[in-house]
Amino acid sequence: MDIAIPLALCLLILGLSVVVSKLIQQFLRPRKSQGRYPPGPKPLPLIGNTLDVPVKGVGEKYLEWGRRYNTDLVHISTLSDHIVVINKREVAEELLEKHAAKYSGRPDIPVLKLIGWDCNVALMDNGQEWRNHRRICQQHFNKQAAQSFQDIQLNKARKMLQSLLSSPENYSLYSNMFSTSISMAMMYGYEVESLDDPAVKAANKSIEVGSPLTIPGGTLINVFPFLRHIPGWVPGAVSQRQVALGAFMTREMQRIPLEDLKKRMAEGKASPSFVSNFFEKKNTVGASDEEESMTYNIAHTVYAAASDTTISATGTFFYCMAANPAVQKKAQEEIDRITGGSQLPDFSDREAMPYLEAVYREVMRYRPPLPLTVSRSLSEDDHYRDYFFPKGTLIFANIWGMTHDEDVYPEPDVFKPERFFNVDGKLNDNDRIMAFGFGRRICAGQHIASSTMWIIIASILASFNISNAKDEFGNDIPLNDEYDDFGLLAQENDEMLDLAKVECSAKIDRRGTVELIASWVAVYMEAKGSNNRIA
Numbered sequence: 158m159d160i161a162i163p164l165a166l167c168l169l170i171l172g173l174s175v176v177v178s179k180l181i182q183q184f185l186r187p188r189k190s191q192g193r194y195p196p197g198p199k200p201l202p203l204i205g206n207t208l209d210v211p212v213k214g215v216g217e218k219y220l221e222w223g224r225r226y227n228t229d230l231v232h233i234s235t236l237s238d239h240i241v242v243i244n245k246r247e248v249a250e251e252l253l254e255k256h257a258a259k260y261s262g263r264p265d266i267p268v269l270k271l272i273g274w275d276c277n278v279a280l281m282d283n284g285q286e287w288r289n290h291r292r293i294c295q296q297h298f299n300k301q302a303a304q305s306f307q308d309i310q311l312n313k314a315r316k317m318l319q320s321l322l323s324s325p326e327n328y329s330l331y332s333n334m335f336s337t338s339i340s341m342a343m344m345y346g347y348e349v350e351s352l353d354d355p356a357v358k359a360a361n362k363s364i365e366v367g368s369p370l371t372i373p374g375g376t377l378i379n380v381f382p383f384l385r386h387i388p389g390w391v392p393g394a395v396s397q398r399q400v401a402l403g404a405f406m407t408r409e410m411q412r413i414p415l416e417d418l419k420k421r422m423a424e425g426k427a428s429p430s431f432v433s434n435f436f437e438k439k440n441t442v443g444a445s446d447e448e449e450s451m452t453y454n455i456a457h458t459v460y461a462a463a464s465d466t467t468i469s470a471t472g473t474f475f476y477c478m479a480a481n482p483a484v485q486k487k488a489q490e491e492i493d494r495i496t497g498g499s500q501l502p503d504f505s506d507r508e509a510m511p512y513l514e515a516v517y518r519e520v521m522r523y524r525p526p527l528p529l530t531v532s533r534s535l536s537e538d539d540h541y542r543d544y545f546f547p548k549g550t551l552i553f554a555n556i557w558g559m560t561h562d563e564d565v566y567p568e569p570d571v572f573k574p575e576r577f578f579n580v581d582g583k584l585n586d587n588d589r590i591m592a593f594g595f596g597r598r599i600c601a602g603q604h605i606a607s608s609t610m611w612i613i614i615a616s617i618l619a620s621f622n623i624s625n626a627k628d629e630f631g632n633d634i635p636l637n638d639e640y641d642d643f644g645l646l647a648q649e650n651d652e653m654l655d656l657a658k659v660e661c662s663a664k665i666d667r668r669g670t671v672e673l674i675a676s677w678v679a680v681y682m683e684a685k686g687s688n689n690r691i692a
C-alpha cells in the first residue's frame with residue numbers, strides 16, 4: 158500500500174485532535190473571572206481572527222484597529238495563540254521594561270532546535286542560557302566597546318562609495334553587500350567579496366528555508382514534535398525535508414567563516430574580530446568550552462540579526478533622500494561645512510553634525526525595519542489595567558505604530574528631521590530609537606547599528622546625490638515607495654517577526670567630493686598591504 162495514505166490519515170487525525178483539544182481549552186479557560194483581553198476585531202468561533210491577521214502593512218493595521226476600538230492594546234486570537242499588540246510607547250515601557258521579568262520570554266518553537274536556530278540569542282527564551290549570552294553581548298557591544306568596530310565600519314562604508322563610483326545603478330546590490338560584509342568582518346574578519354559568497358548563500362538559504370517553518374502553523378512538527386522522526390523520503394513529509402535542508406545550511410553558515418578564520422589565524426593573516434579576539438584570549442588566559450560555544454552562537458546571531466535590518470534601514474535612507482531633495486541638500490550643506498569638502502566624514506564628526514543626527518533618527522522612525530519587533534511570550538499570568546493575560550500570550554510592540562503616533566510625531570507620514578529640533582535650533586532629547594525595541598531584549602547591537610547607519614548616511618551624502626531615476630524622455634520615474642514586508646519569521650497568519658524593506662528606484666550621481674574616494678582608495682590599498690586597515 159502507498160505509504161502516503163496512512164501518513165495523510167495520520168496527519169488528518171492529528172489535525173482533528175488539535176481542533177478538539179483547542180475546543181476543550183476554549184471551553185475550560187477560566188477567563189471571565191480573571192479579567193478580559195483588550196479589545197480587538199471580533200473573532201470567529203474556534204479559528205479566532207486567523208482570517209483577519211494582516212500580512213502587509215502590519216503596523217498600520219494594528220494602529221488602525223487601536224483607533225477603531227479606542228485602545229492602546231489590541232487583542233487578536235488565532236487557532237493556536239492569543240496575541241496582544243501594544244500600540245503606545247508608554248504601555249510598552251510599562252510592560253516590557255518595568256515588568257520585564259514577565260515580559261522578556263520568547264515563544265517555544267520546537268522546530269528551532271531541529272534547524273539549529275536554538276543557538277540564535279534573539280530566539281532564546283529568557284532563562285540562564287540567554288542571560289549568559291546576553292552578558293557577553295553586553296561586554297562586547299556596549300557603547301564604549303562598540304567603538305572597536307568603527308575601523309571596519311568606516312572601511313566598508315568607503316568600499317561602498319568606491320563601488321558606487323564605478324556603477325551607481327547597482328546601489329541596491331552594494332547596499333546589501335555593505336550590510337552583509339560588515340557583520341561577517343566584525344564577527345570573523347571574513348571578507349565577503351560578492352553576494353555569491355558561500356557563507357552568505359548558506360545564511361540566506363538557512364533563513365529562506367527556516368523562516369516559514371518557525372511561524373505558528375508553519376509545520377505540524379511544532380504541534381507534534383514526534384513527527385520529526387518521519388524520514389524525509391516519505392511522500393508528503395515536506396517539512397522534514399525542509400528541516401534537514403535548513404539544518405544543513407545553518408551548519409554551513411557557521412562552519413565556513415569559522416574554518417576560514419582558523420586558517421587565517423594559523424597563517425598569521427587574521428584581522429581582529431569578535432571571534433579572533435576570543436581565540437587570542439583562549440590561547441593566553443584560557444576559556445571554557447561553554448564560553449567558546451557562546452562565542453560561536455553570538456557570531457552566528459549577529460549575521461542573522463544585523464544584516465537584513467541594516468539592509469532595510471539603508472533602503473529607507475535611499476528612498477527618503479530621493480523623495481525629499483530639500484532634506485538631502487540641507488544635510489549635505491552641513492557635511493560640507495564641517496569637512497570643508499576636503500575630506501570624507503568620519504566618526505569624529507558625528508557630534509558636530511546635528512542635522513545628520515536628525516536624519517538618522519528620522520530614517521529609523523519613518524520605516525522601522527522590524528515594525529512589530531520580535532515576539533515576546535509572557536512567562537507568567539499577568540493583570541494589566543482590568544485586562545488579564547494568561548502565561549504564553551504572545552506580546553508584540555508595534556514600533557511602527559509608536560513612531561507614527563500623531564500625538565508625539567505630528568504628520569507622521571512626512572519625512573521631517575526638523576521634528577528632532579527644539580525652537581532654539583538645538584537637537585531635542587528625543588534620542589530613543591524605538592526601532593531597537595524595549596527592555597531586557599532590546600537590540601544587543603544597537604550602538605553598532607547606530608554607527609553603521611550614521612557612517613553610511615554621512616559617507617554617501619558627502620559623495621553622491623540621490624534623486625529620481627529618469628525615463629527616456631528625461632521625466633522623473635516615480636519612486637517605488639512600497640514598504641515591502643517580508644519575514645524572517647513572519648507570515649501568512651501570525652507574525653512572529655516582521656521585517657520590512659523599502660526598495661526604491663533611485664538614481665545616484667557623484668558630488669564634488671568624489672575625488673576623495675579615489676584618494677581614500679589609494680591610502681586604503683597602501684595600508685591594506687601592511688595591516689589591512691586604513692592609516
Ligand code: HEM
Nearest residue numbers: 279462463466467470531593594595598599600601602606
Ligand atoms: C538597523 C539595524 C538594527 C535594527 C533595526 C535592529 C533591531 C532589533 C530589534 C527590534 C530586536 C528585538 C528587540 C526586542 O525584542 O524588543 C533586535 C534584537 C537583537 N539584535 Fe538587533 N537590530 C539591528 C542591528 C543589530 C546589530 C548590528 C546587531 C549586532 C551587532 C544586533 C544584534 C541583536 C541581537 C543579539 C538581538 C537579540 C537580543 C535579545 O533577544 O536579547 N542587531 N534587534
